Amino acid sequence: MEPATDIEQGLRRAAPEAVLDVHRFRDQLTITLRREHAKRLLGFMRDDAGLRFAFLSDLSGVDVVELGRAWRFEVVYHLVSFDHNRRVRIKTAVPGDDPWTDSVVDLWKGAIWQEREVFDLLGVGFRGHPDLRRILLPDDFADHPLRRDYPLRGKGERENFPVLGKPRPRDFVPLFAAAKEPNAGH
Amino acid sequence: MPATETLNSAGAARTLTLNFGPQHPATHGTLRLVLELDGERVVNCIPHLGYLHCGFEKLGEHHDFNQFVTVTDRMNYMSPICNNVAWHLSAEKLFGLEITERCKYIRVIYAEMSRIADHLVCVGTAALDLGAFSAFLYAFQQREILYSLFELGTGHRFTCSATRLGGMGRDLPPNFTEKLRYFVRGLPKVLSEVDRLLSRNRIFLDRTRGIGAISGGEAIDWSLSGPMLRASGVARDVRKDEPYLVYDRFDWDVVIGENGDVYDRYLVRLEEMRQSLRILDQAIDQLPDGPVDVGLDNKVVLPEKKRVYTKMEELIHHFEMIMPDKGPMSPVGEAYVPTESPNGELGFYIVSNGGKTPYRVRVRPPSFINYQVLPRLVVGRMLSDVIAVLGSMNVIAGELDR
Numbered sequence: 241m242e243p244a245t246d247i248e249q250g251l252r253r254a255a256p257e258a259v260l261d262v263h264r265f266r267d268q269l270t271i272t273l274r275r276e277h278a279k280r281l282l283g284f285m286r287d288d289a290g291l292r293f294a295f296l297s298d299l300s301g302v303d304v305v306e307l308g309r310a311w312r313f314e315v316v317y318h319l320v321s322f323d324h325n326r327r328v329r330i331k332t333a334v335p336g337d338d339p340w341t342d343s344v345v346d347l348w349k350g351a352i353w354q355e356r357e358v359f360d361l362l363g364v365g366f367r368g369h370p371d372l373r374r375i376l377l378p379d380d381f382a383d384h385p386l387r388r389d390y391p392l393r394g395k396g397e398r399e400n401f402p403v404l405g406k407p408r409p410r411d412f413v414p415l416f417a418a419a420k421e422p423n424a425g426h
Numbered sequence: 427m428p429a430t431e432t433l434n435s436a437g438a439a440r441t442l443t444l445n446f447g448p449q450h451p452a453t454h455g456t457l458r459l460v461l462e463l464d465g466e467r468v469v470n471c472i473p474h475l476g477y478l479h480c481g482f483e484k485l486g487e488h489h490d491f492n493q494f495v496t497v498t499d500r501m502n503y504m505s506p507i508c509n510n511v512a513w514h515l516s517a518e519k520l521f522g523l524e525i526t527e528r529c530k531y532i533r534v535i536y537a538e539m540s541r542i543a544d545h546l547v548c549v550g551t552a553a554l555d556l557g558a559f560s561a562f563l564y565a566f567q568q569r570e571i572l573y574s575l576f577e578l579g580t581g582h583r584f585t586c587s588a589t590r591l592g593g594m595g596r597d598l599p600p601n602f603t604e605k606l607r608y609f610v611r612g613l614p615k616v617l618s619e620v621d622r623l624l625s626r627n628r629i630f631l632d633r634t635r636g637i638g639a640i641s642g643g644e645a646i647d648w649s650l651s652g653p654m655l656r657a658s659g660v661a662r663d664v665r666k667d668e669p670y671l672v673y674d675r676f677d678w679d680v681v682i683g684e685n686g687d688v689y690d691r692y693l694v695r696l697e698e699m700r701q702s703l704r705i706l707d708q709a710i711d712q713l714p715d716g717p718v719d720v721g722l723d724n725k726v727v728l729p730e731k732k733r734v735y736t737k738m739e740e741l742i743h744h745f746e747m748i749m750p751d752k753g754p755m756s757p758v759g760e761a762y763v764p765t766e767s768p769n770g771e772l773g774f775y776i777v778s779n780g781g782k783t784p785y786r787v788r789v790r791p792p793s794f795i796n797y798q799v800l801p802r803l804v805v806g807r808m809l810s811d812v813i814a815v816l817g818s819m820n821v822i823a824g825e826l827d828r
Contacts, residue, residue: 265759266519296649297764300788302777307785316775318762318790322646322660325667329762350649353798361483376476376827385484386786392488 245290247271247328254284260333270329272314278332279342285319285330286347293319293328296344299354301362303388305336312336313364317344340365343372361386441469446812448477454551455823459800459812466809471801475794478827486787490753491517491591492728494787498774499585501789501825504547505540505768507533507576510589512765515670516774517591520761521726521754528716529593530671535606535709536579536588537671537765538702542613543572544768544820545695545702552692552817553624556633561620568616571609578602591754592726593719603710610706617699625693634689638803638815641686648799651792652770653694654819658686664766676708688818695820726754753782762790769793769820793825 248262251271258277263270273281285293298318305312313334320327332341343366344351355366356375363384366372374381381397383390447458456477462470482501486494491514498509511533518525550565573583579602580586580595588595624630640648645658655662663680665673681697683690719727722740728747729740747753756778764773770792777786796819804812 266522266761268761270760295646297651297771298762298773298775298788298790300775300790302786302788307779316788318773318775322662322667327668327764329760348649349647350795350798353794354649357794376479378476385481390484392484 247285247291250288250291251281251285255281268327268329270331272331272333275332275334275341278315278330279344279347282317282319282330282344283347285328290324291321292323293321295320295322296348296350297327299344299351299358301358301364301386303362303386305388309333313339313362315341315358315364334364339363340367342367343369345369360384363387444809448474454817454821455826457816457821457823457826461809461812463809468804468807468809468812471804471812473797473800476827478823480828482828483787483789486784488783490782491521491756491784494784495589496585496587499587501791501828502544502767502769502772502793502822503584503824504820504822505537505544506584506586507536507540507580507588508544508765508767508772510587511537511671512763512767512772513774514589514591515763515765516761516776517756519763520756520759520776520778521591522757523592523720523724523726525592525720526717527672527714528597529718531709531713532594532598532718533589534671534673535598535706535713536576536586538706538709539572539575539606541702541768542699543569545699546572548768548817548820549620549624549692549695552688552814552820553620553630555813555817556630558624558627558630561623564616564620564623568609568613571612575602575606575609578605590719590727592724593717597718603713606706607710610703610710613703614700617696621696625696631689633810633814634692634818635687636685637688637807637811638818639685639687640799640803645686645799648802649795650770650799651796652766652768653691653698654686654770654796654799656681657683657690657694659684664764664771668764670763670765672709672712673705675712676705678704688814691818724754751782755780755782756784764790767792769822769825770796789825789828791825791828793819793821793823794828797821797826 251259255277258274258281260274261272285291297320300316302314302316304314311333315332315334317330319330334341343355353375355369358364359372360374360376361384442463444461444463446461448456458474460472461468482497485497495510495513498513499506501509546565546569550562554562576586577583578599580588640658642658642660645655659682661680661682666680678701681694681701683694722729722743729743733740734744758778758780760777762773762775764771771790772792773790775788776784779785803815
């Protein structure tokens with residue numbers, strides 16, 4: 241297959257049924273893909289001689305529940321081609337009732353932590369990720385705060401945080417037998 | 427640093443698990459590493475993050491385009507104006523605003539001053555961690571002059587919040603360029619002193635050369651950017667390759683290294699400061715006159731306070747800007763503008779559904795993405811090399827955890 245120079249045409253030729261939406265805003269191209277094809281097409285974009293999007297600049301997620309789309313989440317990849325000096329934004333549509341997409345860790349190692357962050361803050365799983373744990377929030381945190389239905393001030397985590405009380409002076413065991421009362425002389 | 431001794435997974439040799447941080451002077455912030463040591467050799471390294479997580483991206487959904495700039499200050503707090511510039515470049519891209527020439531130049535000047543301040547801290551503290559105290563003092567003395575200039579220009583030393591949607595918070599004060607030029611003339615002498623102290627110092631060379639090396643191809647695979655990518659020999663600088671503001675009007679060079687080790691990262695940062703001085707010199711020469719914001723017609727800029735108190739039109743304009751559910755409504759769409767911050771590519775991905783606040787704000791944090799390569803760089807090396815590598819990466823915890 242000859243190298244594809246036009247991103248949209250190249251993707252449509254590689255997998256015609258995979259492209260859900262093509263959008264251009266302020267000269268920035270955004271292409272939305274079906275999640276079943278996303279990883280294969282991202283690999284195609286990385287390796288195709290006409291595209292060469294070898295640098296994964298950014299991987300993030302958006303909860304699009306209020307934007308009126310047929311899916312709940314979008315995983316957003318900002319790709320850069322150093323060879324051809326251009327950028328493109330690829331999105332994967334992820335449904336809300338079964339939120340997962342394929343991990344791109346074996347395409348770009350730089351995705352390891354960024355996928356963990358999306359998993360942590362949005363609750364989108366990445367199939368095939370080697371180490372999918374929470375990264376910014378504590379391991380026992382229950383929610384995914386970047387979802388739109390999570391309130392800005394949290395669900396009481398801060399108020400109900402278990403606090404170790406400050407020990408009172410009489411709880412201390414004296415280090416030396418001769419030690420006086422800690423507050424003596426005051 | 428509490429340590430526990432356990433059998434390793436193979437059950438053969440005894441390894442030591444060392445908890446490094448989160449409060450440790452060499453981490454420059456609240457970073458925590460769990461190091462598995464065999465003697466002094468690092469067998470495994472697991473970074474733990476999130477000690478400074480403040481939910482900045484969530485806050486971005488609830489602040490309008492001018493309010494959020496104060497939050498961006500707190501991300502990379504070593505070079506806050508670079509964050510301010512990145513945030514408002516993305517916001518202006520979303521709004522479709524074309525800012526004035528003078529504003530572009532002022533942003534370049536502030537951004538390059540921030541870059542120098544950031545690199546000075548990085549070079550100084552990285553040397554301090556390796557035992558060289560003098561370079562640290564020289565660097566911090568120069569940074570102090572820069573912070574005085576920030577205070578003169580923006581009113582704040584540290585968290586400047588210098589930019590506004592469609593312009594700057596205020597114009598440069600009248601004597602600013604003379605003072606800046608005085609600094610630009612003085613810094614090369616200090617840089618060469620730091621250079622003489624460190625670059626051929628036997629101890630410094632032994633501690634940094636060949637330590638934490640990464641090749642160019644691997645650096646791209648790990649999504650590294652900024653000095654870490656360039657030290658590996660990849661000539662990629664957003665200012666040169668995707669010029670924003672007025673960077674294409676200056677004569678300067680992209681600095682690259684060869685081996686991608688700690689020493690090359692130090693050399694790249696040192697030389698980048700000299701290139702920033704070249705940019706500053708030309709920017710002061712070319713600085714045009716004129717307004718620093720797009721004016722009141724677009725209804726994105728607040729009118730001058732003095733006129734708000736005395737003129738009816740401006741008072742109405744002011745209220746229309748700051749009342750709840752009024753003010754500059756963003757167009758439906760999304761925008762991302764990459765910028766070259768001192769640590770690498772920094773950009774804000776803004777999604778808007780037409781409200782006063784963004785629908786979603788995503789930061790592309792260079793420290794976070796650069797930091798994940800650390801286990802790859804230190805596993806198999808000595809414990810003392812962890813400090814050297816950490817210092818050369820210049821991880822800023824505020825940006826790491828956001």
